Amino acid sequence: MAADPDDGGPTGAQRSDEPDPGHLPDVDELVVDGQERPSDRVPLSRERILSTALHSIDEEGLAALTMRRLGARLGVEAMSLYRYVPGREALLDGVVDALVGELDHDADVLRSPEHGWQDFLQRMAHGVRRMAIAHPKAFPLIASTPPEAPWLRPPLRSISWVETFLSGLVQQGFSDEEAVAAYRAFTSFLLGNLLLEVSQRGGAVGPLDLVDEEEPVGGLDDAPIVRRLARRLGEDRALQEFEESLESLIDRISAQVLGGSGA
Amino acid sequence: MAADPDDGGPTGAQRSDEPDPGHLPDVDELVVDGQERPSDRVPLSRERILSTALHSIDEEGLAALTMRRLGARLGVEAMSLYRYVPGREALLDGVVDALVGELDHDADVLRSPEHGWQDFLQRMAHGVRRMAIAHPKAFPLIASTPPEAPWLRPPLRSISWVETFLSGLVQQGFSDEEAVAAYRAFTSFLLGNLLLEVSQRGGAVGPLDLVDEEEPVGGLDDAPIVRRLARRLGEDRALQEFEESLESLIDRISAQVLGGSGA
DNA sequence: ACCTGAACACCGTTCAAGT
DNA sequence: ACCTGAACACCGTTCAAGT
Numbered sequence: 001m002a003a004d005p006d007d008g009g010p011t012g013a014q015r016s017d018e019p020d021p022g023h024l025p026d027v028d029e030l031v032v033d034g035q036e037r038p039s040d041r042v043p044l045s046r047e048r049i050l051s052t053a054l055h056s057i058d059e060e061g062l063a064a065l066t067m068r069r070l071g072a073r074l075g076v077e078a079m080s081l082y083r084y085v086p087g088r089e090a091l092l093d094g095v096v097d098a099l100v101g102e103l104d105h106d107a108d109v110l111r112s113p114e115h116g117w118q119d120f121l122q123r124m125a126h127g128v129r130r131m132a133i134a135h136p137k138a139f140p141l142i143a144s145t146p147p148e149a150p151w152l153r154p155p156l157r158s159i160s161w162v163e164t165f166l167s168g169l170v171q172q173g174f175s176d177e178e179a180v181a182a183y184r185a186f187t188s189f190l191l192g193n194l195l196l197e198v199s200q201r202g203g204a205v206g207p208l209d210l211v212d213e214e215e216p217v218g219g220l221d222d223a224p225i226v227r228r229l230a231r232r233l234g235e236d237r238a239l240q241e242f243e244e245s246l247e248s249l250i251d252r253i254s255a256q257v258l259g260g261s262g263a
Numbered sequence: 264m265a266a267d268p269d270d271g272g273p274t275g276a277q278r279s280d281e282p283d284p285g286h287l288p289d290v291d292e293l294v295v296d297g298q299e300r301p302s303d304r305v306p307l308s309r310e311r312i313l314s315t316a317l318h319s320i321d322e323e324g325l326a327a328l329t330m331r332r333l334g335a336r337l338g339v340e341a342m343s344l345y346r347y348v349p350g351r352e353a354l355l356d357g358v359v360d361a362l363v364g365e366l367d368h369d370a371d372v373l374r375s376p377e378h379g380w381q382d383f384l385q386r387m388a389h390g391v392r393r394m395a396i397a398h399p400k401a402f403p404l405i406a407s408t409p410p411e412a413p414w415l416r417p418p419l420r421s422i423s424w425v426e427t428f429l430s431g432l433v434q435q436g437f438s439d440e441e442a443v444a445a446y447r448a449f450t451s452f453l454l455g456n457l458l459l460e461v462s463q464r465g466g467a468v469g470p471l472d473l474v475d476e477e478e479p480v481g482g483l484d485d486a487p488i489v490r491r492l493a494r495r496l497g498e499d500r501a502l503q504e505f506e507e508s509l510e511s512l513i514d515r516i517s518a519q520v521l522g523g524s525g526a
Numbered sequence: 527a528c529c530t531g532a533a534c535a536c537c538g539t540t541c542a543a544g545t
Numbered sequence: 546a547c548c549t550g551a552a553c554a555c556c557g558t559t560c561a562a563g564t
Contacts, residue, residue, distance in 0.1 A: 077549055078539090079549065080549075143407075147463060151489050151496040153463075154462070163485070163486035163488055188456045190455070192450075195417075196416055200410060200413065223423065225426055225429045232439060233443055241451070248515045307529085345559085346529080
């Protein structure tokens with residue numbers, strides 16, 4: 001946890017009001033300019049490590065997240081982390097889990113489809129989008145980490161999520177085949193749209209995000225059309241794009257379901 | 264551009280028979296088991312560095328590409344590379360350019376739309392897909408490198424490419440607005456689909472790609488539907504997905520163009 | 527002109543040792 | 546039980562020096 005509100009001494013054991021790794025409380029509590037006072041004796045824990053790692057990525061980007069720096073942020077030497085996390089790779093996997101876990105705290109997302117599957121897909125899509133936008137620099141991690149199983153397609157990298165998705169559709173009358181097809185189409189839609197949105201918002205980048213804003217269009221001498229459309233291409237249409245694309249995806253699934261067997 | 268053909272050597276200037284970084288000749292010429300004999304005196308050059316880097320990524324993945332190892336592969340110390348490439352970040356940018364440059368050598372891709380824009384989009388989409396599949400481990404690089412300009416949306420990270428795309432559509436009667444909308448939809452379609460396909464094919468991963476094949480479905484105890492659909496989810500439907508999704512995208516664009524002003 | 531040796535600051539990771 | 550010092554192998558990068 002970034003810094004969970006309890007500095008619970010060794011006595012209290014784990015208190016269940018402690019927010020879990022996914023759901024982050026307000027940024028910066030206890031953590032003063034990136035480093036705790038050594039006198040704080042909040043004990044290390046996997047949760048605290050993962051959530052601090054996520055905060056760190058949010059603030060400084062992926063490249064700046066180092067075992068040693070993360071240790072410093074936690075007021076500890078790097079080697080201590082290995083007691084809770086097997087290594088850097090595993091740390092990043094944990095961050096992905098923490099990210100995905102945030103969705104479980106989004107009231108809108110995991111409810112079953114009571115207003116039809118179209119509404120269900122809308123809610124899920126927008127839930128994932130909120131998560132992506134909340135963590136633009138961490139989101140690419142979700143896409144580039146290996147897909148340990150074929151049924152975990154980015155960005156839906158949580159079994160419980162996938163279960164909710166598939167069972168929701170089946171429950172709405174989709175055949176197995178239709179549900180799987182919808183799942184595939186839905187994931188690539190989300191991945192493409194959100195990755196692009198997030199990278200446009202200045203994610204992905206390393207520590208060199210000092211982009212001169214309104215640069216005067218360089219290197220476009222051999223690209224007259226691009227130059228003509230440059231201003232239009234620069235407009236932020238991310239939300240509209242997302243909604244139109246989602247609408248179209250839903251239409252497509254709809255046609256498939258109606259044209260085939262049921263619903 | 265990948266590497267503009269002029270590296271103006273002092274004497275002979277550039278030899279045009281040397282393959283450029285994008286278009287790779289057959290693997291392993293000169294390079295014997297990953298390391299040249301020191302007596303070979305093929306001089307270093309930006310092209311040679313970039314194309315060797317791409318080969319290295321294809322073979323060993325992104326994480327294994329190190330300035331020092333790349334130097335070794337080229338029969339040279341790491342420091343020598345800095346004469347041709349400003350640093351590792353720039354090296355990776357160069358690799359992206361080399362990758363994108365490959366498309367320029369794909370006869371099918373860059374022809375203007377003589378058989379209508381639908382066919383044009385089909386050719387472009389499949390061209391990019393061929394490139395992604397030829398370099399599954401390098402492709403994610405295209406998605407995660409910063410988008411230096413808003414008109415260069417991954418995976419179409421070459422101005423000349425974007426120019427061809429947009430001018431092709433405009434030439435087919437698209438309004439500026441329609442062309443830009445189509446460009447946006449097309450890029451997110453490509454990115455989502457290809458990134459997923461490539462990661463399923465075992466790209467992205469670090470050096471730990473020793474995946475037990477046919478693992479007996481672990482951790483699915485709380486996910487009965489996923490378990491039931493596991494086999495179906497594991498099937499490789501990448502090509503069909505791609506074609507259906509592309510077809511649907513073209514339909515969507517078609518409706519927009521017909522419903523709006525022209526064509 | 528082109529490459530290298532040596533050095534610097536920084537990594538991830540291990541392990542015996544401290545408290 | 547939890548953390549650390551010291552060490553190892555490996556990074557990216559700089560720069561004066563070699564040829």
